[in-house]
Amino acid sequence: MNNLSHIWQSHRQTISILVMVFLLAFVGVNQSWVLALSIFNLCLISAIMALGVNIQWGYAGLFNIGIMGFAALGGLSVVLISAPSVPMAVSAGGMKILFALCLLLLSIVLSVYLSKHKYNKGWVVLSLVAGYFSMRYFYVDAAQAIEAVNPSKTGYLGGLGLPVPLAWLAGGLLAAGAAWLIGKITLGLRSDYLAIASFGIAEIVLYIIKNEDWIARGVKNVTGLPRPVPLEIDLQQSPWFEEMVVWFNQSSLSLLTEVEKTKALGILLREYSVVFVKLCYSGLFLAILVALIVMANLAFDSPWGRKVRAIRDNETAASAMGKNVKRQHLQIFIIGSAIVGIAGALLVTYTGQFTPNSYQSLRFTFLIWVMVIVGGSGNNFGSVIGAFFIWFFWVESTPMGLWLAETVQNFAGADNGVSAFLQERAHFLRYIFMGLIMLLVLRFAPGGILPEKDKKL
Amino acid sequence: MTYLTGKNLFATYGTVPILRGCSVGVNRGELAVIVGPNGAGKSTVMKVLLGLLPISEGEVLLDGKDISTLSTQQRIGLGLAFVPQNNNIFPTMSVAENLEMGAFLRHDDCQATLDEVYTLFPILFEKRQQLAGQLSGGQRQQVAFGRAMMTQPTVLLLDEPTAGVSPIVIDEIFANILALKEANKAVLMVEQNTQQALSIADKGFVLVAGKNAHTGTGKALLNDDEVRRDFLGG
Amino acid sequence: MPSFDDVLNAFILLSNFVLLPALTYGAQLALGALAVTLVYSILRFANFSQANNMAFGTAMTILLTGFFQSQGWTISGFPTALLVVPLAIVITTICLLLTERWVYRYYRINNAKSITVVMVSIGVMFIMGGLVQLIMGPEQQIFADGARFIWTAREFKAFSGLSEGLALKTSQLTTILLALLAVGLVFYFLQKTKIGKAMRAFSDNEDLALLSGINPDKVVRTTWLLVAILTTIAGVLFGLDKGFSPFQYHLLLLPIFASVIVGGIGSPLGAIVGAFVISFSEMLLTYAYKKFFIYLLPTALEPDSLLQLIGTEYKYAVSFVILIIVLLVKPTGIFKGKVL
CATH class of the missing domain: 1.10.287 (Helix Hairpins)
Incomplete structure (x- = not known):
C-alpha cells in the first residue's frame, strides 16, 4: 500500500497520462474509434480553455466565472471572420x-x-x-x-470570408477586449467583484448574440462554417486516399471478390475519412495546445514571470516594492481570457456551427473550473490532465447515469416509477456529480492531481 | 503572590521561543506596566495570560487558583478582560450597544455596571446613541475600556493603549487608566511609551528577550541607571 | 394641455405596467439581496448559490403545496403556498445548516481566503441547481391557487370611470405585505435582540466579538436561519408572481448581486434600496412609453414609434450595466459597504 502511494507520488504525471490513454483506447475498442477521437479532440479544446483559466488563477489568483462568455466571443469571431459575407x-x-x-x-x-x-x-x-x-x-x-x-x-x-486561422486569432483578440473592459473596471477592488462582473458579462454577451440576429443569426444558428481540414466527401473521392485505405487493409481486402471488394472499400472509405478528418483536427489542436503550454512556461521563467511570481507569493510586499499589481493582474486576465477565446473559436471551427443556445454556464464555466481544480490549480500541465479526465467522465456520465437508473430498476424489481423518473432526469445527476467532485477535491486534495510545487494556498 | 500572576512563563510561536521564563503579576487597585524593546514578548505575555496562546511551561494564577488550562472564554467568565491595541470597538454599533456587547456573557441585570461606566466616562453617556466609529480617538479608547469593564472584571489587560494617538490624547488615556485603577481593578498594560507609563505605574516589568530584565516599582525603575540608559535614552 | 383625466390615465397606465410590478419585483429581489448581504457580513463570502437556494426553497414549497392540496388542507381564496411556507422554511434551514456543517464550516475554521469560499459556493450552487432540477424537472410550473386578483383592471375601470385600469394581483399584494413583514422582522431582530446584536458585532469586528464571549457557531447558525427564512420567502413570492422554473431562478443571481453592490455590500439597508434601484430601472428602461405619451401630448405630437429605451429581452442586462456604473463611480455603493 505504502509502495503504491509512493509510486503515485513520484510518477503522478506519467501515471495520469497512461490512465488517460488506456481509457481512450478502451472507448475506441469497445465503443468506436470515431467516438474516442471526438472525445480526444474535445479534451484538447477543453484543455486549452482550462489552460487559460489556470493562468489567471494560478498566476494571479483571479477568479473568472465568465468563461462561457469569452468562449462565445471566440466562437462568434469565427462567424465574423471566416463565414462568407x-x-x-x-x-x-x-x-x-x-x-x-x-x-x-x-x-x-x-x-x-x-x-x-x-x-x-x-x-x-x-x-x-x-x-x-x-x-x-x-x-x-x-x-x-x-x-x-x-x-x-x-x-x-455574414463574415469577411478570410482564412480560418485568422478567425482564431480574432477570437483571442475579441475575448481579450472584453477581458480588458472587465478587468479595467473591477481589478483593484474586492476580489469577488471580478467574479461577479465576469459572471455578468458572460450572460450579457450571450443575450446580445442571441437577440441581435444581424450579428450571427441569433438562435437560428450559423452552420456550415469553413473548415481548415478537407471534407470527408472530398477525401472519399480522392485517389491518394483510396490508395492509402487499400494499402492499410491489403490483407483483408485481398481475400474478397471484386464485387465484395468495391462494397467493402466503400464502407472502409467512409469510416477512414471520418477518422482521418478527426485526426487532422487532433494534430492541429495538439500543436496549438503544446505551443501555448511551451509559451506559458517560457513566459513564467522569464523576467516577466519572476515578477508574476513575486506578486503571487506576496502581493503586499510586491506592491510595496513598487510593482504595479493591478496592471500585472490586468495583463494576466487578458492573456488568460484570450486563450479561452481561442479555444472557443477552435470549438466552433471543429463543430462547424455557431449555436448560441449551446452556451450554458454549466457546460462552459463550471466544467472548466472543475477541470482546473481537479487537475491541480496553478499547474499548467495539471489543468490539461484535469481537462482530459473531467471531459471524459462528462461524456461518459450519461451512459453511467442510465446504467445507474437501470440498476435501480433491477434492484426494485417491478417498474415502480422510480427508475423511469431517474431515467428521464438522469442528466441532472451530472450537476450534482460534478459539484460533488469539485467540493471533495477542494476539501480533501486542494492540490489536485498534479499539485503546483511550492505554492501556498 | 499577586492577584493575577504569570509565573515562569514559556511560550513559542511555531518553533520560535518567545517567552523564556518571565514572570509578571498585579494586585487589585494596582497598575502594572510591561515595557521593553520590540520583540521582547510583551504582547505575547498578554496572549498567554488570556489563553489565546498556550504555554509550554509555567503557570497562570488568578486569586490563587491555577487557570493555565482554561479557555479564553472561561477566563473572561472568571473576571479577566482584554482591550486589544487596534480594532477594539464595534464601529457601526452605538456606544450603548458596544457596552452591551461587553456584557454578552452576563445574564443578570447589568444596569449598575453600566452606570458605573457612565460615571467613570461621562462623555460616553452623552454620546451613548452615537456610532462608536464616529467618535474621536480618545473617546473610542474610553468605549473600549468601558466595554471591557462590562463583564465586571477584576483584571484589565491593556495592549498598548496609547499606540498611534496624539500626545494630548495620551494624557487623556492615562487619566482613564488611573480611573480604572481607582475603581479597584487590577490593571496590567503593555506600553511603548516607557517614560510616561513608568511614571504612573505602581509596578514595572522590563522584559528583554522573553525574560525579566528588571522588576520594581515604577519610580525605582525610572531612577535605575541601567533602565534609564537602555530604555529611556539616558 | 392634456385634461386632468388624461394625466390620471397616464399615471394609472404607468402604475399598472411599471410601478406596481417594479415594486413587487423589487421586494422579491430585496429579500434575496438581504440574504446575500447577511452571509457576506457574517461569513464573509459572496454566496453564489443564493439564487439556487431560492429555487430549492420554492421547490419544497411546491411539493408541500401539492401534498396539502391532495389532502384538501386548503383555505379557499388563500394561496396554499403561503400556508406551507413555514414548513418549507424548516426544510430549507435544515438544508442550509447541513451545507454549513459539511461544506462551509471547514473553510471558516481554517480561515480560508474568501475567494476560495466563493469557489466552494459555486460548487454548492451547481449541486443545489441539479437537485432542484432532478426533483422538479426543468419545465415551468404554476403553483399559485386561490384568487388571482384582489381587483381586476375591469373592476377598477368600472369603479373609477377611467379608461385605464390598475389591476392588483394577489401575488403582488402578498409580496409587498410579506416582504414588509420579513424585512421588519429581520431589522427588529438585528437591532433589538441580543443574538441579533451579537451578529452585528461579529460582522463589525470578529476578534473583539470572540473576546466578548460571543459564540461564533451560534452566530453563524442564526445567520443561516435568517437566510433560510428570507431565501424561502423570496423564492416563493417570485414563483407565485412569475411561475417556477429553475432557469429563471438562476438568472436572478445577477440582479441580486447588483442590488447588493449598488446598495453597498454588507449593508442590510443598502441591499433593500439597491434592490429597488435595480427593479425600477429594469422596468422603467424596458417599458414602451408610446401609450403613456399619447395621453400626455397633444394629438399633433403623438409619437409613432414604441418609445422603448431598451428591448425587454435585455431586462437582465440593465442590472449589469448599473452594477458596472456603480463600480466605476462609487464602488462602495450607496450605503458605504466594505470595498476591500
Whole structure:
C-alpha cells in the first residue's frame, strides 16, 4: 500500500497520462474509434480553455466565472471572420449599422475623456445618452433591413470570408477586449467583484448574440462554417486516399471478390475519412495546445514571470516594492481570457456551427473550473490532465447515469416509477456529480492531481 | 503572590521561543506596566495570560487558583478582560450597544455596571446613541475600556493603549487608566511609551528577550541607571 | 394641455405596467439581496448559490403545496403556498445548516481566503441547481391557487370611470405585505435582540466579538436561519408572481448581486434600496412609453414609434450595466459597504 502511494507520488504525471490513454483506447475498442477521437479532440479544446483559466488563477489568483462568455466571443469571431459575407445584407444596412456603432463608441470615448479631465459629471452622462440615442436612431432600421435579407438562409451580415486561422486569432483578440473592459473596471477592488462582473458579462454577451440576429443569426444558428481540414466527401473521392485505405487493409481486402471488394472499400472509405478528418483536427489542436503550454512556461521563467511570481507569493510586499499589481493582474486576465477565446473559436471551427443556445454556464464555466481544480490549480500541465479526465467522465456520465437508473430498476424489481423518473432526469445527476467532485477535491486534495510545487494556498 | 500572576512563563510561536521564563503579576487597585524593546514578548505575555496562546511551561494564577488550562472564554467568565491595541470597538454599533456587547456573557441585570461606566466616562453617556466609529480617538479608547469593564472584571489587560494617538490624547488615556485603577481593578498594560507609563505605574516589568530584565516599582525603575540608559535614552 | 383625466390615465397606465410590478419585483429581489448581504457580513463570502437556494426553497414549497392540496388542507381564496411556507422554511434551514456543517464550516475554521469560499459556493450552487432540477424537472410550473386578483383592471375601470385600469394581483399584494413583514422582522431582530446584536458585532469586528464571549457557531447558525427564512420567502413570492422554473431562478443571481453592490455590500439597508434601484430601472428602461405619451401630448405630437429605451429581452442586462456604473463611480455603493 505504502509502495503504491509512493509510486503515485513520484510518477503522478506519467501515471495520469497512461490512465488517460488506456481509457481512450478502451472507448475506441469497445465503443468506436470515431467516438474516442471526438472525445480526444474535445479534451484538447477543453484543455486549452482550462489552460487559460489556470493562468489567471494560478498566476494571479483571479477568479473568472465568465468563461462561457469569452468562449462565445471566440466562437462568434469565427462567424465574423471566416463565414462568407452576405453582400445583399451588407448593402442593405452594413454601413449604417457600422456608423451607428461608431457613434456609440465615439460617445463612450468622449465621456471617458471628459471624466478623465474632470469635467462636470453632467457632461459625461449627456455624452453617453446622446451617443446611445443617436446610435439607436440608425441602428434599429439598419438591423431590421439586414435581418430582412433572406431571413431563412442568411438574415445577417455574414463574415469577411478570410482564412480560418485568422478567425482564431480574432477570437483571442475579441475575448481579450472584453477581458480588458472587465478587468479595467473591477481589478483593484474586492476580489469577488471580478467574479461577479465576469459572471455578468458572460450572460450579457450571450443575450446580445442571441437577440441581435444581424450579428450571427441569433438562435437560428450559423452552420456550415469553413473548415481548415478537407471534407470527408472530398477525401472519399480522392485517389491518394483510396490508395492509402487499400494499402492499410491489403490483407483483408485481398481475400474478397471484386464485387465484395468495391462494397467493402466503400464502407472502409467512409469510416477512414471520418477518422482521418478527426485526426487532422487532433494534430492541429495538439500543436496549438503544446505551443501555448511551451509559451506559458517560457513566459513564467522569464523576467516577466519572476515578477508574476513575486506578486503571487506576496502581493503586499510586491506592491510595496513598487510593482504595479493591478496592471500585472490586468495583463494576466487578458492573456488568460484570450486563450479561452481561442479555444472557443477552435470549438466552433471543429463543430462547424455557431449555436448560441449551446452556451450554458454549466457546460462552459463550471466544467472548466472543475477541470482546473481537479487537475491541480496553478499547474499548467495539471489543468490539461484535469481537462482530459473531467471531459471524459462528462461524456461518459450519461451512459453511467442510465446504467445507474437501470440498476435501480433491477434492484426494485417491478417498474415502480422510480427508475423511469431517474431515467428521464438522469442528466441532472451530472450537476450534482460534478459539484460533488469539485467540493471533495477542494476539501480533501486542494492540490489536485498534479499539485503546483511550492505554492501556498 | 499577586492577584493575577504569570509565573515562569514559556511560550513559542511555531518553533520560535518567545517567552523564556518571565514572570509578571498585579494586585487589585494596582497598575502594572510591561515595557521593553520590540520583540521582547510583551504582547505575547498578554496572549498567554488570556489563553489565546498556550504555554509550554509555567503557570497562570488568578486569586490563587491555577487557570493555565482554561479557555479564553472561561477566563473572561472568571473576571479577566482584554482591550486589544487596534480594532477594539464595534464601529457601526452605538456606544450603548458596544457596552452591551461587553456584557454578552452576563445574564443578570447589568444596569449598575453600566452606570458605573457612565460615571467613570461621562462623555460616553452623552454620546451613548452615537456610532462608536464616529467618535474621536480618545473617546473610542474610553468605549473600549468601558466595554471591557462590562463583564465586571477584576483584571484589565491593556495592549498598548496609547499606540498611534496624539500626545494630548495620551494624557487623556492615562487619566482613564488611573480611573480604572481607582475603581479597584487590577490593571496590567503593555506600553511603548516607557517614560510616561513608568511614571504612573505602581509596578514595572522590563522584559528583554522573553525574560525579566528588571522588576520594581515604577519610580525605582525610572531612577535605575541601567533602565534609564537602555530604555529611556539616558 | 392634456385634461386632468388624461394625466390620471397616464399615471394609472404607468402604475399598472411599471410601478406596481417594479415594486413587487423589487421586494422579491430585496429579500434575496438581504440574504446575500447577511452571509457576506457574517461569513464573509459572496454566496453564489443564493439564487439556487431560492429555487430549492420554492421547490419544497411546491411539493408541500401539492401534498396539502391532495389532502384538501386548503383555505379557499388563500394561496396554499403561503400556508406551507413555514414548513418549507424548516426544510430549507435544515438544508442550509447541513451545507454549513459539511461544506462551509471547514473553510471558516481554517480561515480560508474568501475567494476560495466563493469557489466552494459555486460548487454548492451547481449541486443545489441539479437537485432542484432532478426533483422538479426543468419545465415551468404554476403553483399559485386561490384568487388571482384582489381587483381586476375591469373592476377598477368600472369603479373609477377611467379608461385605464390598475389591476392588483394577489401575488403582488402578498409580496409587498410579506416582504414588509420579513424585512421588519429581520431589522427588529438585528437591532433589538441580543443574538441579533451579537451578529452585528461579529460582522463589525470578529476578534473583539470572540473576546466578548460571543459564540461564533451560534452566530453563524442564526445567520443561516435568517437566510433560510428570507431565501424561502423570496423564492416563493417570485414563483407565485412569475411561475417556477429553475432557469429563471438562476438568472436572478445577477440582479441580486447588483442590488447588493449598488446598495453597498454588507449593508442590510443598502441591499433593500439597491434592490429597488435595480427593479425600477429594469422596468422603467424596458417599458414602451408610446401609450403613456399619447395621453400626455397633444394629438399633433403623438409619437409613432414604441418609445422603448431598451428591448425587454435585455431586462437582465440593465442590472449589469448599473452594477458596472456603480463600480466605476462609487464602488462602495450607496450605503458605504466594505470595498476591500
